[in-house]
Amino acid sequence: MDIIKTSIVFTKTIRNVTRLKEIVTVFAKNGFDEFINSGITSHIPDFVLPSSRVKIKEELAQKSARDWPMIIGNRLRKCFEELGPSFVKLGQLLSTREDLFDESFIDEMKKLRDQALPIPFETAKNIIEQSLGIKIADIFSNINQQPIGKASIGVVFEGTLKDGQEVVVKVKRPGIEKIIETDFSILAFLISQLEKFSDEIKQLALSKILVEFEASLHNELNFNIEALNGKRFQKIIDKYDNQENKLFRIPHVYEEYTGEDVLVLEKIVGIPFSSKADVDKLNEGLTDKLQKAIEIFSKMYLHDGYFHADLHGGNMFLLPTGEIGIIDFGSMGNLSRKARHNFVAIIYSLLTHNYENLIYEFLDVAEYSAIPDVDKIIGDIKQELRPYIGLTAKEINSTQLLHKVIRTITKHDMFVPRDWVIVFRSLITLDGVSKSLRLDCDFFGILESNIKEIIASSFNKDEVIEDGLWAMKDILSTARLVPRHLKWFIKEWTKEKFAFEVKISGHEKEIVGIYSALLFLSFAILSAAFMFAGVLCLDSGKVKALLDISILSWVFWSLSCFFMITGFMVLRKGEK
Template sequence: MDIIKTSIVFTKTIRNVARLKEIVTVFAKNGFDEFINSGITSHIPDFVLPSSRVKIKEELAQKSSRDWPMIIGNRLRKCFEELGPSFVKLGQLLSTREDLFDESFIDEMKKLRDQALPIPFETAKNIIEQSLGIKITDVFSNVNQNPIGKASIGVVFEGTLKNGKEVVVKVKRPGIEKIIETDFSILEFLITQLEKFSDEIRQLALSKIIKEFEASLHNELNFNIEALNGKRFQKIIDKYDNQEPKLFRIPHVYEEFTGENVLVLEKIVGIPFSSKDDINKLKEGLENKLQKAIEIFSKMYLHDGYFHADLHGGNMFLLPTGEIGIIDFGSMGNLARKARHNFVAIIYSLLTHNYENLIYEFLDVAEYSAIPDVDKIIGDIKQELRPYIGLTAKEINSTQLLHKVIKTITKHDMFVPRDWVIVFRSLITLDGVSKSLDLDCDFFGILESNIKEIIASSFNKDEVIEDGLWAMKDMLSAARLAPRHFKWFIKEWTKGKFAFEVKTSGHEKEIAGIYSALLFLSFAILSAAFMFAGVLCLDNAKVRVLLDISILSWVFWSLSFFFMITGFMVLKKGEK
């Protein structure tokens, strides 16, 4: 199967031989010629690898192993900057994966500069008019021909609408989809070869990172999606930012002028939080605002599961009105209800130093190819987090703590999905902004003060009923299908496709234990069934109630408790 996948990727790649030659040449020029010579050039017809004056293998041999991530990161950064949009975006993504890479490597990726060139204004004008279906002068009284922003996917211009409103106009680069499609087909091929080259590289799960990244990037290529993201973010944040004066300002989207290739937004003017010196001059009252921001974002994560996936100092502004402006909604994160419950449990486990529960929650959300050694992970977590035991929530450095947890998890070959990395990183960003400005925002203290409310609201009666209904549906489905599967098994067995040899001599105790376990399972199923039956009767208004709960619910729950106790007694008896 792997051979077939590789062949498909190579078939796509070979159509782009010229681009592949360019990429290979750039990597070789920057010292990666040993990797290039490991089999990639054999797939490129009539290609001679240029000699490299830089030998990364020789340089690494002369340096301490602690310097390797920085050296490799520096070389990769130069490659990415030269190769353009897709690779710059990839480097920016890698800079967010503190769970996978060393700090010095991450620092090099953070230095990446998007070398994207501006597009001619006439080209941008044609794209705008094609999107609007009318002349640009029919919508805008003025558009500044000099772009105020140049990125991999789009170029940003300032403008003024006919009604006098100041706006920013984001125009997608022509042909960017084809460029990204080509580069991704080549990236998939290169990573396949790279993972063959090194077991350590394969453990980084770069293939999964690329697939997640590609899906996210495709959404960023459609400005209609970014517009909808901004509106949804505004709607959700308004539920919590509901007191005057408002804390947050989200730019208004002019939907009538927005399309797949053009996005027209309200222009908001302020000081980016990345400009620390300028922000420091205006930080009076900022500590309370950032604390409130952390509280609002925490509620958004936990109650709605929707959050900004690219939150950093350059996307947050302090406006003259005192509001915090947020821009760039091309990439958003989403936690399903179950994942939100996991997140509550993870934070609560950290606050209460319940490291065993912490690991089991991560086992529920992480991906892994082999069953991890749970005891070893718990031991490593305890070792890493020992300095935090006894500290109050306010005394804990949340950024360091979360980094240590994620690093320890991934060290045991557990892959943390993108949305989980993003939600931790966005919280760390807010905490990091406050610390960089010498503000005393109590990140974990805010979470601790709200955790009981969060737990109560996350496990309400309606959700319990919904979960109960789904569980009963699964149980009924399993009960319906079990006879069919058993019939099929007997049929295949009679054909001689299965053979069993049972030896009981000397294993009577083990067999009794298995029998007890099966009985316990039966009683557990009955207990669960009556528990859910009780849940279903909660809203039965036709039945008498006791303590505001239906009598039928009390009856079913009593039966559930009886079968549960009976099951445990049977299990305990089997252990003797």
């Protein structure tokens, strides 16, 4: 699914005009009819755009201007719920972009969780048997026909294997790929039209969000990838989790019963961290557990760059054994080695209040169409973070701090890529969980101690040698590529007949003088040439008087005088 191509060649990729009509109708009746232009409806034959009962502008006029994010969010949520899985998933993604949207809008998008409809058990049974090639009775001794979870991509059932092990069975919705492909092409087209309609919408970078969303969702559609993600997460977390007194519990994947459309996992029973009242009852020792959890997660971020991309209270459980269970590995984040170094530098800059370095690190990782005004951004960051100067790591409200940084960055038209938003959101989530449970966890203090270890290890001999080798490779590669690219550039330059203009201010008089002198030199050369041409036309043996000179010689000498006089006039004009 190449959504860039789909948005450009819309009429060739939309195979379901009925779906487009349905989407436009749903948005129109929920108040967005005034934003839907003819560029959209022209693709639907014989279509009359319905109008909503209460216009968005009318509702905004009745309420405070501060309520507009909530009003827009509420109406969008209703649209997404009615339009199904693709739009529900998009809404869930938008709920993670605190850097772009207002808090009240985010709250509306968060209500989309678990709003999907169930699928009939017979349908799920057929999918399981077709995917695994085994009769369901040969796998399970019992399976509950009522789903315990409904998501936009899959439906979750609970059952018991033949050996008595209790499991959960995740089944992909039938035909979901086709639905998502069609919806994505329509979304790409709608967003391209909306961005033409409004500069404010264009600044939200919805097209980029959709591209990232497509890549993420493509992985979530394959349950084999989710199974591999869980195994990798387990392997990395085991490096930091005490094997004798384990803190984390990752559900075991039954690979023999797992395929692209079906995922069978060990069932873990516990209290979700989103259920604050129930977790509060087991608060004893929870501060130490969460402190240790934050420490392990911070090491995973800083050392491995691998982390859970959808970490929230509903995916974390407090088990009766005292362990913390984590589920749902469909979407994971991954930072490269360079990105991890950037991340370390960003956090360290925040802790040391080095805001200039902070901005330069963000310039290295963010995307922007034009180079921002660095001094202005640094000034804005200093203004926003002034209240935190002088505070210790433990005294800093990390959630507020990270929100302010991201919002200030995006205010200057810098787009923060998805992986970076996810890693910051994961940190905010962990901090938010501890605060919601009224636990005293030194979040930034833990990060600070781990960062100091990483900075110390960066002077390790092996690391320095490795960095040096990579730097040498880059230099050699650049030395080889620059002549080629310069050759291609000059070739294109001459082929396209490009021209450039140089403007120099403050030396206009000198430039005019030089220009006049060059013109005088040109006229003098022309004058001399015509003078010489006139002489060549003379027949020296026949010229005994002026009347014997040929007319052609007089013409050339006249032109010579004309160019000489013109040259002197230009030179005098330039001297004034």
